[in-house]
Amino acid sequence: MAKASKRINIKLQSSASSHCYYTEKNKQNTSERLVLKKYDPIVRRHVEYKESK
Template identity: 55%
Template sequence: MASKKKGNRIVIRLKSTESGHFYLTEKNRKNDTARLELRRYDPFVRRHVLYKEEK
């Protein structure tokens, strides 16, 4: 069996800045080299807050 080439997409974890909640998502490491910061819904505080990518 031939081994698979390492792809450009990696799984990242977006962690809430206001609680311990997190989302798992993918990003393309070739196109998006900087860390992601998105506003997503946080069910713990029940509103939209900033989520930052953590390693």
Template identity: 60%
Template sequence: MAKSKEARSIIKLKSEASDHCYFTQKNRNNTKERISLRKFDPVVRRHVMYKEASKV
């Protein structure tokens, strides 16, 4: 039998204000589109938008 792909995948969230990034997981079955979250950026020391850059 063929292996089924995992529902959860590790993604990279890239800051819009600097080169900082976070790594997190998302469920591909529930969230098909790219995600964007508002998170704290320690480089610029404020909350900014982080967008999904690529899968790892």
């Protein structure tokens, strides 16, 4: 049988609008919630995106 993957799908939600990105992360290496600065096309600037469920 194949091993269970350690990577999970996560949703990154913008702090300035309703826009979101979907990506993967390795749960074993990064157990805390992810916070990244990414471009938000709705407000047309870089804002913080936080991991949400």
